[in-house]
Amino acid sequence: MKLRRILYALLINLLTVTMAWAAPEVIVDQGSFNFGSVAQGRKVQHTFKVRNGGDAPLQIKKLEASCGCTAVKPSTTVVPPGKSATIEVTFDSTSFSGKVVKTVTLTSNAGKSPSYTFSMEGTVTEELQVVPRQLSLGPVSSSFATKGVLKVTNNGTGKVKLLAVNVTSSSLQIKPVIRKGELNPGETGTIEVSAQAKPEAKVLSGYLHIVTSSAQKKEITVPVYGTMTK
Numbered sequence: 001m002k003l004r005r006i007l008y009a010l011l012i013n014l015l016t017v018t019m020a021w022a023a024p025e026v027i028v029d030q031g032s033f034n035f036g037s038v039a040q041g042r043k044v045q046h047t048f049k050v051r052n053g054g055d056a057p058l059q060i061k062k063l064e065a066s067c068g069c070t071a072v073k074p075s076t077t078v079v080p081p082g083k084s085a086t087i088e089v090t091f092d093s094t095s096f097s098g099k100v101v102k103t104v105t106l107t108s109n110a111g112k113s114p115s116y117t118f119s120m121e122g123t124v125t126e127e128l129q130v131v132p133r134q135l136s137l138g139p140v141s142s143s144f145a146t147k148g149v150l151k152v153t154n155n156g157t158g159k160v161k162l163l164a165v166n167v168t169s170s171s172l173q174i175k176p177v178i179r180k181g182e183l184n185p186g187e188t189g190t191i192e193v194s195a196q197a198k199p200e201a202k203v204l205s206g207y208l209h210i211v212t213s214s215a216q217k218k219e220i221t222v223p224v225y226g227t228m229t230k
Contacts, residue, residue, distance in 0.1 A: 002174065004225060007168065007211060009017075010127065022055045022208075023055070023056050023112075023156075024056045024109060025052065025053040025054035025056035025058075026050060026051075026052070026058065026106070026110045026113055026114075027047065028049070028051075028118075029062070029118060030048070030049070030133045031048065031116065031117070031119065031120075032119045032120070032121070033048070033096075033119070033120045034120075035091075035121070036058050036122050036123070036126075038123075038124055038125070038153075038207065039093075039123055039124075039125055039127060039216075040094065040096065040097055040124050040125060040126045040127060040216065040217075041093060041094050041127075041216045042091055043091065043093070043095065044090070044122070045088065045090045045091075046088075046120060046171050047086050047087065048086065048087045048104075049073070049086055049087075050079065050085050050086075051082075051083070051084045051089060051118075052081055052082065052084070053082075054110070055081050056081060057078055057081065057107055058078070058108040058109065058110060059077065059081055060074055060077045060078070060079070061077075061107045061108055061109065062105075063105070064103060064105045064107070066103040066105075067129075067152060068103065068105070069094075069096070069102070070089060070091050070104065072086075072087060073087070073088045074086070074087050074105050074210070075087070078129065082107055085105070087106070087118070088188035089104055089156070094193070096124045097124050097125070097126045097129075098123065098124065099123050099138045100120060100121065100122045101121040102119070102121070103117050103120075104118045104119075104120075104164075105117045106118070108212075111120075125156055125186045126155060127154070127214055127217055128152060128153070128154060128155070128156070128188075128217050129149055129152070129155055130151070130152050130210070130220055130221075131150070131151045131153070132150070134223045134225065135150060135193065135208070135224045136148075136225050137195055137204075137224065137226040138224075138226065138227065139226070139229045140204050140217050140227065140229065142196055142197040142199050142201075144197065145175075145194045145196050146195050146226065147194050148149025148192075148195070148217075149190055149191070149192055149195040150184060150208070150222060151188055151191075151193040152188065152189050152191065152210070152220075153187070153188040154186065154188075158186060158216070160182075160187065160212055160214050161181055161182050161183075161191050161213040161224065162181050162183070162191070163181075163209070163211045163212060164181070165191060165208055166208075166211065167206060167207070167208060167209070168206055168207040169205060169224070170198075170201075170203060170206075171180070171197065171201035171202070171204050171206065171208065172195050172196070172197060172201070172205070172206045172224065172226065173195065173197075174194070174196060174206055174224065175193070175194045176191055176192070177192045177193075179191065179192060187208050192227075193208070195224070195227065202228070204225065204226035204227065204228060205223070205225050205226070206223075207221055207222065207223055208222040208224055209221050210222065
């Protein structure tokens with residue numbers, strides 16, 4: 001009877017140790033993706049693969065994207081030992097330009113590394129690129145005009161027209177002139193700006209609203225700044 005109790009206790013201990021050792025493990029072969037160069041407004045999709053290399057079910061508890069521009073969808077939230085799951089990531093480039101890096105962090109019940117971060121990166125090109133994005137005129141007087149120049153480049157694949165430039169300012173008298181109204185792909189046009197300070201103005205600022213024929217960018221807003229001359 002005593003021997004039976006000892007054997008039973010050993011069996012319980014063995015099962016307890018075995019259960020303690022059983023744990024899921026996150027294995028990712030490719031955790032980063034470079035999507036190269038895309039036009040602004042496009043959505044970039046990529047599917048990451050996660051494998052459970054452990055000996056217990058892997059639970060995907062949370063998938064957190066670095067911003068609202070990135071959507072995440074797992075194929076399942078529970079991955080059996082030895083099996084795989086996919087994580088579909090979609091990045092919306094509408095509000096971005098230049099080099100971007102977006103991340104998605106996975107939180108699981110894995111024993112050694114419960115957290116893993118995936119990354120997507122690349123360059124977003126604007127169909128219409130305006131330089132500079134903020135026009136600083138420097139010292140501006142109420143008695144004579146200060147001039148500035150904006151350059152607009154068509155990075156798209158079709159012709160784009162610059163239809164008008166509207167002005168919003170309570171402190172500056174701004175007169176914009178479009179020097180090239182039609183831009184073929186790869187062409188750059190200029191918008192000349194002439195500005196004077198209103199006599200009662202103390203802080204000089206305003207906005208230029210460039211109206212275009214582009215379906216993606218019907219209007220581009222450029223802030224304008226100046227400083228009062230003494």
